[in-house]
Amino acid sequence: MLKQIEGSQAVADVVALCRPNVIAAYPITPQTHIVEDLALIVGQGKLDAEFVNVESEFSAASVVLGASAAGARTYTATSSQGLLLMAEVINCISGMRLPIVLTCANRAISAPLSIWNDQQDSMAVRDAGWIQLFAEDNQEAADLHIQAYKIAEQTFLPVMVCMDGFILTHAFEAVDIPEQKQVDDFLPPFKPRHIVDPRWPRGIGLYADPRFYMETRYILHRAMEKSEKTIKEVSADFAKKFGRDSGGFIKTYKLKDADVAIVSMGSVVGTIKDLIDQLEEEGKKVGLLQICSYRPFPRQEIYNVLKDKMNIVVLEKCISLGRGGILASDIRWSFPRAEKKDRNISSFIAGLGGRNITADDLRYMVERVEKEPVELEFLGLKKELIADKDL
Amino acid sequence: MNEKAEELDRVEKKDLFGSGHRACGGCGQALAARLVHDAAGENTIACVATGCLEVFSSPYPDPSWRIPFLHSLFENPAAVASGVEAAYKALRKGPVNIIAQAGDGSTADIGFQCISGMFERGHNVLYVCYDNEAYMNTGVQRSSFTPYGAWTSTTPMGNPTRKKNLPLIAADHGIPYVATATVDDFRDLQRKVKTALSIEGPKYIHILVPCPLGWGHSGELTVKICRLAKDTGLFPIFEIREGKITNVQKISVKVPVEEYLKLQGRFRFLFKRGVPTEEVAVIQKIANQNIERFNL
Ligand SMILES: Cc1ncc(C[n+]2csc(CCOP(=O)(O)OP(=O)(O)O)c2C)c(N)n1
Ligand SMILES: [Mg+2]
Numbered sequence: 216m217l218k219q220i221e222g223s224q225a226v227a228d229v230v231a232l233c234r235p236n237v238i239a240a241y242p243i244t245p246q247t248h249i250v251e252d253l254a255l256i257v258g259q260g261k262l263d264a265e266f267v268n269v270e271s272e273f274s275a276a277s278v279v280l281g282a283s284a285a286g287a288r289t290y291t292a293t294s295s296q297g298l299l300l301m302a303e304v305i306n307c308i309s310g311m312r313l314p315i316v317l318t319c320a321n322r323a324i325s326a327p328l329s330i331w332n333d334q335q336d337s338m339a340v341r342d343a344g345w346i347q348l349f350a351e352d353n354q355e356a357a358d359l360h361i362q363a364y365k366i367a368e369q370t371f372l373p374v375m376v377c378m379d380g381f382i383l384t385h386a387f388e389a390v391d392i393p394e395q396k397q398v399d400d401f402l403p404p405f406k407p408r409h410i411v412d413p414r415w416p417r418g419i420g421l422y423a424d425p426r427f428y429m430e431t432r433y434i435l436h437r438a439m440e441k442s443e444k445t446i447k448e449v450s451a452d453f454a455k456k457f458g459r460d461s462g463g464f465i466k467t468y469k470l471k472d473a474d475v476a477i478v479s480m481g482s483v484v485g486t487i488k489d490l491i492d493q494l495e496e497e498g499k500k501v502g503l504l505q506i507c508s509y510r511p512f513p514r515q516e517i518y519n520v521l522k523d524k525m526n527i528v529v530l531e532k533c534i535s536l537g538r539g540g541i542l543a544s545d546i547r548w549s550f551p552r553a554e555k556k557d558r559n560i561s562s563f564i565a566g567l568g569g570r571n572i573t574a575d576d577l578r579y580m581v582e583r584v585e586k587e588p589v590e591l592e593f594l595g596l597k598k599e600l601i602a603d604k605d606l
Numbered sequence: 607m608n609e610k611a612e613e614l615d616r617v618e619k620k621d622l623f624g625s626g627h628r629a630c631g632g633c634g635q636a637l638a639a640r641l642v643h644d645a646a647g648e649n650t651i652a653c654v655a656t657g658c659l660e661v662f663s664s665p666y667p668d669p670s671w672r673i674p675f676l677h678s679l680f681e682n683p684a685a686v687a688s689g690v691e692a693a694y695k696a697l698r699k700g701p702v703n704i705i706a707q708a709g710d711g712s713t714a715d716i717g718f719q720c721i722s723g724m725f726e727r728g729h730n731v732l733y734v735c736y737d738n739e740a741y742m743n744t745g746v747q748r749s750s751f752t753p754y755g756a757w758t759s760t761t762p763m764g765n766p767t768r769k770k771n772l773p774l775i776a777a778d779h780g781i782p783y784v785a786t787a788t789v790d791d792f793r794d795l796q797r798k799v800k801t802a803l804s805i806e807g808p809k810y811i812h813i814l815v816p817c818p819l820g821w822g823h824s825g826e827l828t829v830k831i832c833r834l835a836k837d838t839g840l841f842p843i844f845e846i847r848e849g850k851i852t853n854v855q856k857i858s859v860k861v862p863v864e865e866y867l868k869l870q871g872r873f874r875f876l877f878k879r880g881v882p883t884e885e886v887a888v889i890q891k892i893a894n895q896n897i898e899r900f901n902l
Contacts, residue, residue, distance in 0.1 A: 236693060236696035236697055237689060237692045237693050237696050239689065239692070263696070264696055265692040265693075265695050265696040267688060267689070267692050267727065268727065269685065269688075269723060269727075270719060270720075270722065270723035270726070271719060271720075271723070273681075273682070273685070273719075273720070274682070274685035274688070274719075274720050274723055277678070277679070277682035277685030277686050277688075277689065277720065278685050278686070278688050278689035278692065279689060280678055280682075280686055280689060281653065281676065281685065281686035281687060281688065281689025281690040281691075281692075281693070282689035282690065282692050282693035282696075283689075283693075284676055284686075284689075284690065285651075285689070285690040285693035285694060285697075286693060286697060286699075287689075287692070287693035287696055287697060289689075289693075303679060304678070304679065304682065307678045307679055311678065411651045411674035411675075411676045411690060412651075412674060412699075413648055413649045413650060413651065413673060413674055413702060415674075416648075416671070416672055416673050416674045416675075417674060417675075418664055418669040418671055418674075418675040418676075418677075419674075419675065419676050419677070420664075420675075420676055420677035420678050421664045421665065421666040421667075421669055421675075421677070422660070422661065422664060422665055422666065422677075423665075423666045424665060424666075427666055427667075
């Protein structure tokens with residue numbers, strides 16, 4: 216049913232339709248509305264689940280770890296500092312192959328403290344063995360959660376659904392919330408693989424000495440790579456059953472004939488598409504490659520759609536301090552060495568700590584890379600705030 | 607004796623934990639873990655913290671557990687157990703005994719917040735702390751359960767602070783059952799485990815487990831050292847039910863702390879050519895305070 220609701224409410228409603236057994240979360244802006252809404256849904260008896268009001272994100276992650284190991288379908292959500300506090304458990308969850316679903320309401324990280332949006336938080340755990348899916352809008356954020364459970368439970372990999380804080384979580388949009396029956400038909404009950412149960416005593420979380428550890432990481436890496444197939448299948452199946460495209464590996468917009476290809480992910484692609492339409496009217500051919508699955512990284516798909524693009528610009532809301540654009544280096548890595556020659560791949564960092572990314576900023580970026588490649592530039596940087604002695 | 611009392615008093619030996627573990631000879635913690643799980647029985651899930659117990663009992667591929675064992679991190683067994691319990695509730699499985707367990711360092715220091723959360727939320731979980739009074743797994747570093755005066759590798763001049771009193775802190779969370787025990791009295795320890803598991807809600811049992819390696823005593827003295835810890839008043843044995851201290855184990859013949867300290871290398875430097883330094887008097891005072899406070 217089409218509802219005019221807040222993004223957080225849409226996510227909460229859809230998560231409830233996925234029938235998690237155990238939910239544990241700790242409040243942090245901008246994730247709060249999601250878990251408040253879920254607490255109410257559980258409290259009103261509309262969802263038969265245990266809602267565990269934990270004393271920290273570290274415990275939230277540990278509670279869902281324990282619950283998942285005991286055979287429950289689980290859910291948690293966090294942002295920023297909360298995700299960083301979870302980091303130790305986050306790595307454990309994937310190592311233990313527990314199919315937990317987590318929403319990351321993307322937010323900047325301290326210091327300085329900032330409650331506003333960027334994507335540095337989920338980037339900080341990008342190597343942890345979690346599938347990371349990025350939503351463009353609230354409909355996709357909602358849809359991705361339904362897909363996330365299916366992907367996680369088929370691959371035994373945890374899935375992080377990333378949605379831009381405030382921009383999506385607090386925005387009111389029309390979102391189609393499916394019927395319970397539709398979700399039940401799409402998402403079968405969770406069939407755990409190994410659980411703690413006295414009827415079948417087994418050890419979960421044994422330690423591995425140097426004879427065994429490497430193989431566990433290799434298997435996990437291969438599982439991440441192989442999840443590509445599942446992500447695509449689940450997305451295709453979702454399109455068939457729900458009648459709309461969501462998720463998958465990558466999406467493109469007017470990319471085929473484009474002279475300049477913009478690569479980005481998350482909600483900013485909406486603004487980018489608007490600009491592309493405007494520029495088209497002005498006679499410029501600019502296209503978009505949108506990354507939906509950041510981990511596993513769709514290297515081959517990216518190569519396929521970008522191989523004849525010689526002017527590429529990557530726009531991202533995160534940075535590897537001391538290194539540069541993170542997505543940009545992933546994109547640069549997607550081409551064989553020989554094909555990098557004469558190909559311009561520019562890197563722009565934007566929107567850190569909630570700085571607005573305007574159509575004018577994006578227009579400037581396109582005009583800039585039309586002239587020359589840009590190794591690294593902070594878009595919308597206020598130079599007047601930076602003293603010489605700061606540099 | 608009625609049937610219930612008889613069952614409580616029976617010493618259980620089921621070998622649910624132990625076969626093939628790699629603990630040192632005379633390890634108090636290995637003995638305690640065996641007693642705890644044999645008392646709990648097959649219908650039990652062990653949620654274990656990183657630490658000696660985990661390391662000596664759970665190398666892949668041959669763990670020494672015959673009940674389900676779940677380990678993830680050093681500081682989170684209380685939260686993991688909370689999750690297991692929530693799952694059992696939500697899935698309408700059980701009843702099952704869930705025992706979260708960890709060393710003193712995990713319990714008193716890094717995992718303290720998780721434990722407080724588990725107590726406060728009222729999960730039906732028994733938390734067992736194996737107190738060997740230091741971080742043994744990483745090489746005998748000080749924890750906040752390390753007693754006054756003790757040598758550890760990070761208190762080379764002797765520990766300047768007193769032991770944190772977690773049983774009382776646990777009880778002040780309003781949980782229904784708290785107990786202390788040692789590994790010299792199997793019946794008492796197992797009776798406390800069985801009692802705890804018969805009560806709904808969070809429970810805490812604090813077990814003193816001598817560590818020959820870290821305390822510097824020979825393995826065969828483990829049991830004797832436990833007795834002396836009790837008879838000196840340094841480790842009071844009691845239960846707390848619904849906030850009230852009960853079942854205090856009285857000391858029949860009080861022993862000076864010197865007898866306890868002298869057996870352990872970690873206290874050796876408190877004696878100069880066999881003569882106790884003034885630190886020993888401080889420790890005696892701590893024992894006397896315990897005797898008075900708990901009416902031992
Ligand atoms: C977050 C984290 N910090 C530190 C460690 C290292 N570490 C592992 S076991 C341990 C000591 C355990 O001490 P205790 O809980 O008293 O158990 P014991 O080994 O003495 O039985 C430490 C410090 C760790 N595994 N994780
Ligand atoms: Mg210890």
